[in-house]
Structure formats: structure tokens, C-alpha cells
Amino acid sequence: MALEEGGRVDFTRLRWERRRKLFDGMDDAGLEVLVLGRPANARYASGARQLWRTGAHPFAPLCVVIRATEKVHLLSSWDEGVPAEIGHEDLYGLFWNPAHLIAALGEIPGFARAHRVGTDSLTPFFGRVLHDLVPALELVDASPLLQRARAHKTADEIAAIEVAVSVAEAGLTALEEALRPGITERALLGAYLEAVAGLGAPTPPTESVVFATPRQGPVRFRYLAGERTIGQGELVVLAPGARYAGYEGGVARTRTAGAAPSPEARRLAIRCRGAMDTLLRACRAGNTGADLYRAWDSTGEPPAEIALANGVGLGTEAPLVGFGRGREANLEEGAVLSVQAWVRSEGAGGFLQRELVQIGEEGPKVLTRSERSERWAR
Numbered sequence: 001m002a003l004e005e006g007g008r009v010d011f012t013r014l015r016w017e018r019r020r021k022l023f024d025g026m027d028d029a030g031l032e033v034l035v036l037g038r039p040a041n042a043r044y045a046s047g048a049r050q051l052w053r054t055g056a057h058p059f060a061p062l063c064v065v066i067r068a069t070e071k072v073h074l075l076s077s078w079d080e081g082v083p084a085e086i087g088h089e090d091l092y093g094l095f096w097n098p099a100h101l102i103a104a105l106g107e108i109p110g111f112a113r114a115h116r117v118g119t120d121s122l123t124p125f126f127g128r129v130l131h132d133l134v135p136a137l138e139l140v141d142a143s144p145l146l147q148r149a150r151a152h153k154t155a156d157e158i159a160a161i162e163v164a165v166s167v168a169e170a171g172l173t174a175l176e177e178a179l180r181p182g183i184t185e186r187a188l189l190g191a192y193l194e195a196v197a198g199l200g201a202p203t204p205p206t207e208s209v210v211f212a213t214p215r216q217g218p219v220r221f222r223y224l225a226g227e228r229t230i231g232q233g234e235l236v237v238l239a240p241g242a243r244y245a246g247y248e249g250g251v252a253r254t255r256t257a258g259a260a261p262s263p264e265a266r267r268l269a270i271r272c273r274g275a276m277d278t279l280l281r282a283c284r285a286g287n288t289g290a291d292l293y294r295a296w297d298s299t300g301e302p303p304a305e306i307a308l309a310n311g312v313g314l315g316t317e318a319p320l321v322g323f324g325r326g327r328e329a330n331l332e333e334g335a336v337l338s339v340q341a342w343v344r345s346e347g348a349g350g351f352l353q354r355e356l357v358q359i360g361e362e363g364p365k366v367l368t369r370s371e372r373s374e375r376w377a378r
Contacts, residue, residue: 009163009245014156015047015083019065019072021149026067029145032114034065035130037121040314041146043246046072049081059123061101066110073108098129106133118142147318151311152334157247158358161312161336162367164201164242164249165356169370171196171240172251175210181232181258185210185225188238196242205241205248205315212236212257213349233259235268235349246314250338251368252354264348272351275299276341279308283357283364285333289319289326301343309337312356335359336367 036042042063064073077093092104118140174195188210208223212230234257241250282295292308307322319329344350357364
């Protein structure tokens with residue numbers, strides 16, 4: 001991706017610091033080997049670019065980390081996108097016959113002698129495979145280790161997220177310029193895709209970018225743009241995202257199509273901004289998800305219809321605070337959260353605001369920079 005060739009990110013240092021956190025976590029957990037099957041975890045450990053593809057796939061050992069040798073071994077049949085520190089001898093190939101894959105894993109130095117192995121996911125078949133490879137195996141859930149390592153963002157990770165946010169906000173500008181009565185949601189989505197592709201980010205994190213909020217009837221938080229034509233004065237949610245070096249950034253704003261907003265739309269904007277300010281004040285290191293729930297309840301708004309916050313980094317990360325979940329989640333210093341406020345009203349529609357923030361002891365550092373509301377809503 002063209003963007004990765006420049007910018008403020010030292011990619012060698014970024015990869016080294018990520019692996020250092022993994023090695024330290026393995027020491028704390030007493031793990032000799034990590035077997036990673038989730039693409040984001042494999043990228044975190046290896047730094048290798050991966051082909052973008054839709055849909056889900058079954059578990060496969062995409063990446064193997066050996067603590068004794070401090071080596072990362074990767075499931076790959078080519079060197080393209082693989083960092084220089086992972087040599088060709090550290091790659092194991094793709095095989096139609098799983099017996100050949102099992103044999104390749106057994107040849108990784110230090111694997112067969114390990115006793116305590118962590119994994120982020122598994123299937124019954126590969127559970128048996130690992131026990132065959134390591135007869136004295138103790139298999140451990142490594143998800144908590146990976147969550148802790150990925151939660152605290154290094155300076156280079158924050159820089160990568162800020163670049164992603166900048167691309168997403170360029171997409172927001174394109175959406176705002178294209179928004180007018182008579183345009184369809186899909187046409188707006190096309191304007192966003194064209195803008196971010198021109199900046200070297202052709203694969204958006206999600207298609208949940210644009211939706212007009214209907215004034216009458218149940219107002220639901222809709223996810224996919226359709227052929228619906230946007231009417232005069234409607235409130236339209238614009239929620240672009242982008243990726244840079246695998247890291248995700250995004251923003252959400254609500255704008256008016258055409259005419260000046262109604263008084264009720266103004267009141268919605270004020271309610272949404274007030275709710276967001278209240279949530280942001282609760283985004284402080286040492287707080288928990290329960291503090292975010294209490295902050296939302298203090299606004300007097302109905303129970304939240306969407307997640308109040310979720311972790312962001314190499315895609316969506318822990319914690320998820322919303323839908324009754326995440327009350328015990330710790331807001332750790334250095335973590336990045338996507339924080340959302342969504343309010344609605346019969347006759348006006350709905351209003352969404354989303355910010356990316358880094359958690360600190362003194363409060364959050366807001367990474368999104370676009371205007372939080374139009375002048376009429378300030």
C-alpha cells in the first residue's frame with residue numbers, strides 16, 4: 001500500500017516493540033510457544049501484510065512464535081509483504097494434505113520440545129494435532145495475553161492510527177461535499193470509496209458508512225447503504241473509516257441534507273454532543289466499562305442502542321462496552337477506544353457521533369479532528 005512507504009511510522013521499531021510485548025507476556029504466562037490463528041494476531045506478531053478477503057475461514061496455524069529462539073514462523077508460500085527479519089527458512093508452506101502441514105510444524109526448531117503452548121483459537125482437529133506433535137503438551141488460552149499486549153499502543157501504533165484517521169476524515173470531507181437532497185446512500189458511499197482509494201486505502205474496514213435517518217416511524221440504527229434517496233433537510237449519518245499499515249481509524253458525524261435543520265434536529269445535535277462529552281469525561285485510565293454505563297445513564301437518555309465504546313487497533317479489539325457487556329472491562333492507559341453517542345427523536349430522525357480517543361490518566365486524547373458538529377449545533 002503506497003501510504004506505508006512514508007509517514008511518521010518507524011515500522012522496524014513498531015514490529016520490534018510488538019514482539020517484545022509478546023515475549024514478555026509469554027514469560028509472565030510461562031509459555032514456550034504461541035500458535036496464532038486469528039489474522040490480526042498473526043499480523044501483530046509477524047508484521048506481514050496479508051491478502052484482503054471477505055468472509056470467515058476455519059482455524060489454521062497462521063503464525064508460530066517460539067520463545068526460546070525469539071523467532072516468528074509464518075504460514076506463507078511467498079516473501080512478498082513479509083518483513084526482512086523473517087527469513088525464507090522461517091516460512092512454512094500451504095498444503096492440501098494436512099499431514100504435510102503437521103510435518104512442517106514439527107520441523108520448527110523448539111516446537112516439539114515445548115510443554116506449555118498458548119493459542120488464540122483452535123478446532124478439535126488441530127487440538128489433536130498439537131498433542132501429537134507435543135505429547136506432554138499443556139494447551140493454554142493465550143487470548144488474555146494477546147489482549148494485554150495489543151491494548152497499550154506504542155508511539156508508532158498511535159501514529160499509524162492517526163494516519164488512518166486522516167484518511168477517514170478525507171473521506172468525510174468527500175461525503176460532506178457530495179451530500180445533497182436527491183442523492184442516494186449508495187452514491188454517497190461511492191464518493192467515499194473514490195476518495196479513500198485515491199489516498200492509497202482502497203479496502204475500507206466496513207461498508208457501514210452512510211445512512212439517512214427516517215423522520216417518521218421506528219428509527220433504527222441502520223448499517224448498510226441502500227438505494228434510498230435522501231430528502232431535503234434529512235439528518236444523514238456519515239461514518240467513514242480507513243486502514244493504514246493494518247491499523248484502523250474512523251469517525252462518525254451527522255449532517256443535514258440541503259435546508260437548514262429543524263428546531264428538533266438542533267435539539268438532537270445538542271443532546272448528542274452533551275452525551276458524547278459526558279462519555280469522554282469517563283474515558284480515564286483506571287475506570288471501567290461500568291463507569292461508561294453510569295456516564296450514559298447520567299445524561300437522562302434512554303438505554304444505548306449501540307455500543308458505547310470498543311477497542312481499536314488492528315481492527316476491532318477488546319474491550320466491547322455495550323449491550324450489557326463489558327462492565328468489568330478496565331480502561332487501560334495507552335489503549336485506543338472508539339466512543340459513540342447515538343440519540344433519536346420521532347419527527348427528526350437520529351444523530352450519531354463517534355470519536356477515537358487514547359486513554360490517559362488525566363483523561364482522553366481525542367485522535368479525531370474533524371468538526372464535531374455544524375455551526376448551527378454548537
